[in-house]
Amino acid sequence: MSTAFRTELLISPQTQRLSLQTPIFTAGSCFAEVIGTKMQQYKVPVLVNPYGTIFNPISLFTLLQASLELPPEFTGELIQRDDIWLAYDFHSSFSAPSRPELLTQIQKALTKSKNFLQNADTIVLTFGTAIGYIHRESNKLVANCHKIPQSQFTKHLLSIPDIISAFTSFYKVLQQFNPNIRIILTVSPVRHLKETLEGNSLSKSILRVVCHELKNQFAAVDYFPAYELLLDDLRDYRFYKPDMLHPTGVAEDYIWEKFKAAYFSEDFQHFTGKWDKIRQAFAHKPFQPASTSHQQFLKKILQQLEELQAQVDCQAEISTLKTQLITK
Template sequence: MQNFRTTFQIPVSKHQISLDSQMLTLGSCFADVVGGQLRENKLDVLVNPFGTLFNPLSIFKILSPSYREADERLFVENQKLWFNYDFHSQFVSNSKENLQEQVNQTIYAINTLLSTTTHLIITFGTAFIYKLLNPQTYISNCHKMPNNLFEKNLLSVKDICKSFAILYKELKEVNPDLKVILTVSPVRHTKDGVPENQLSKSILRAACHYLTTDYEDITYFPSYEIMMDDLRDYRFYKPDLIHPNEVAEQYIFEKFAETYFDENLKSFIGEWQQIRRAINHRPFNEKSESHQKFLKNLLEDLIKMSKRVRVDEEIYDVQTALSRF
């Protein structure tokens, strides 16, 4: 039978992720997707703590251990709310002081976390970047301020690699064993224009190539290529035709797991998925003896699982359900 898909092999990474790994995801909204799936499978991961960051330079800037506190010049008020140009709009407050405290606490927490993180997963979204004209500096988010305050630029491969080299040196001083996984977001930035999006993605992909060539502890995961070639069909997109749908996200995550998870972790996830299915089971009769027995068995499995990962909430929910009998 004729093959109607373009599949390709992804080599298993030598930088394996285990159940004991501590991970941090940063970058575009696809970092939320990958991080969320890791978290759902009970891995130790902090998911996009700075909010969505699309361009590499903004990611590198706030990830740097030398970035100790938010730039005072980049706080801005818009419609009686305060934002910071370096951060996503999830960082918002009706007071500059409160926002400053919120942002700086997050910066401090990440700087502390970096010393114990085993895997840093960075997702690049676009090579387009905005420069604030006064003061002259690249920013992460325009926060719907007037267009005449900014200048839109396109990063080069050299810009990205040069900026990363500085960050890499700083990260290795803090955590010599840190492994970095780079990926290009499969989300299409069509607002920039379709040809412009392809240009942007090609720059990001080329930068990833050179970074993985120059640094042996950096690997690239081809989420973009999986979406563009293996899943080349609009049925794998959400109705906006920009974002991958849940089927595509799950498929890409399974490929990620095949590439990076060690055998013990794969085995654990198989066990955990069985428990998750049991948790999500909806009984025909909640008051039946058979359902009570089902819940008791589930509770036993969760208690055993609690020796390996945190399942406090799940245990509480099952105990609450049993208390209704």
């Protein structure tokens, strides 16, 4: 019998590793933002959730495919609520006081995504739920109900064949657009209790089967077990925030470390060690900023930043540090 009281999920390092210079695109549920933000902190060229949080995979594939059109084209439905214009296909962060302004926001997001995907090496997609909502009037699946009365929507459980069909349609366009790109799929460990525990379990099961099928069908598709890392590896409520839905910062860091070890190169992991120390140094608040010891400390950090400048753009950090140095 094991005395560790825990079953650690071991993930084999990938053959094709990501580097500090690898362009990466993340999209989907809020967990895509967590992983993408981690990459941003380490200077990876990454575009994070350009459509805002999108929970269901079919809506996500629709937006991705729309981004690849020539030119990118939005054909979704716009609505007005409390003098604010919103789009059913986008997160509520896409809002404007007028229809033309909202369309401009949407067009910019689609164009930005297209331009980034042109040279991206990897796409990380995170699926949040297989439960969607059909707008009764248009009979279309929406990405966000935007607090419109529920009577205008029908709850709908997305089927495995429908999700795979939507992915296949998007993937064919993507292959023509950027044939060398690869996709990493994840299922968000965030619990959707609005759909009840039973509904959440059913939803996540569908998403997990979809990831399994897509990985088997497409050579360029892989699966990262973010869901299993929280549910089966950490497996404790202390790794959830007080809402009992979202992972804590400790849990997010643990999953990130697993992702980094599996997908990023050893050079990148060596860089993150150096960068973590520099970030800690920036967070340090001295009692005596003008003291000789602190000024020497700043000069040491400045030297490290200037050495790293050959690898990444540290100019912002260098400029900030120089303002703290006292010159005689």
